[in-house]
Amino acid sequence: MFEHLKEQPKDKILALMQAYKDDPRDDKIDLGVGVYKNPQGVTPIMRAVKEAERRWWDEETTKAYTGLAGDPAFSDAMIGLVLGDAVARDHVAAVATPGGTGAVRQAFDLIHMANPQARVFVSDPTWPNHLSILKHLGIETVSYRYFDSETGGVDFDGMMADLAGLRAGDVVLLHGCCHNPTGANLTGPEWQAVIALMNDIGALPMIDIAYQGFGDGLEADAAATRAVASGCPEVLIAASCSKNFGIYRERTGILMAVAQDKGMHAVTQGNLAYLNRQNYSFPPDHGARLVSVVLHSDDLRADWQAELEEVRNGMLALREQLSTELRKLTNSDRYGFIAQHRGMFSRLGLSPETVERLRKDHGIYMVGDSRINIAGLNKDTVPKLAQAIVEVGA
Structure with a gap:
């Protein structure tokens, strides 16, 4: 063979x-x-992460599996970090994943399950692994203009012209902040124009947010993702903890599926758990647990945010x-x-x-x-x- x-x-x-x-x-x-x-x-290793490891060392009593979706406290903490109060918690289905890459892969799998005919519109350029995974899964991709090499900024007119080719049920892959590989971001009004276009056509936004806190600050970097989550009927969000918590090798990420229709929560959550089971069963817990300890502890969270600001x-x-x-x-x-x-x-x-x-x-x-x-x-x-x-x- x-x-x-x-x-x-x-x-x-x-x-x-x-x-x-x-x-x-x-x-x-x-x-x-x-x-x-x-x-x-x-x-x-960030100071707060190191201290969280010490505390968890003293508290941990078992290495048994967590649930298929991972530890609920991790999901709650990350949904709060990324979405704030932009949407109600019971409108968000979520699963822990092996890193942001795992979240991206699960999102693409979910898209293909829900609509095998969906095309994914991807910025030119984008993180190479986006294209690699889409190709591996056999999902059709469409490139949209994004970066203007002459100005070093966003070619927004070109982007909007290309996104006009969307069809209902297609997906637009967007970077929540700190665009990789260009570093060029959309402005607030530009984000609103993209939201309006997707809603008019009936396209689904998918956001990859891997660098929250590395750009203009934790809250500012989440603003675009929150605007999309509150302004669109449905959205997928793949988030990574590798960078802003410095836990690259712990492979800690999360996939969120937001639906304004609360009735979609149970079935969406079930499908996310099903995909976890098919791909790797139970997600890794150590990195997720450290993130939970940091975000649920006032002193550690304050120290983590201070160090992240230094970075x-x-x-x-x-x-x-x-x-x-x-x-x-x-x-x-x-x-x-x-x-x-x-x-x-x-x-x-x-x-x-x-x-x-x-x-x-x-x-x-x-x-x-x-x-x-x-x-x-x-x-x-x-x-x-x-x-x-x-x-x-x-």
Whole structure:
């Protein structure tokens, strides 16, 4: 049987990580992998998470399974964090998942179960795993314009023109905040226009929110997701705890299904639990439990939010520094958009050839489409990156 298997394409980011590891240069810079790092290049365990582990160590009495949907306290805490009071709790079905990727996969599975003819409209560009999973499941995808490489902002007119091709029952995949890979976000009025268009056509919004708290703050970063959840009849939301709690390896995520019709809650919850059972049965609990402990403890929650603000402001400072350095060196505002972007990523608009020159000549590693991880920089490496960009003629 195995002789019929075909070799799968290599993951470009994983390949980039390996190339970086193999590079012997001491002054190399890794801007490729999408993991937060502090100025020392370390992905730290957050203070509140470490304390939550200590407390849970003392309290835990069993390693028995949780329910198919995971621990209800985790769902309640995450629904509160993401949705606030935008919708009533009994209008939200939810299941814990192995990371945000697991939530995305379960959402696509649910879409295909509910409507096998549904097309999923995906921003150009988007997180590559979105497209990979959709292809694997055989779900038709339609690309909509999103990023304007010339301005470094959103091509909103192009986006709306492409979304006009939606049909009732189609799905629009949206990034709740800190768009990956571009860092460019919709404005409040633009979100309202997208909501109105989807409602007029009868399309379902699906939101992937993986970086809440990394952009403009926990509440501000959730505003668009809350507007969609309260303004549309139904919405799917895939959320990740990897970044804002720093628990990447714990694989902690959640899928929420919001319906304004309260009568849909039971059947939707049942289908979400069914999908969990088919794919991995009971979801992992340790990371979810730590998130619950943090969010349900006043002192830990306050400390977590304070540290998250330190992380967010640190990345904003790096954005401002890089934008200023490039303005000085180029005597132009060509890269001013870097300071306007939010989250860990920015897409610089460089050609693949220029990206390769940065790697070969300067030991600077970024994804081929010129997406950089801002958190891979520190105040000392920002000038080196800016100088290298200018030297390669970008």
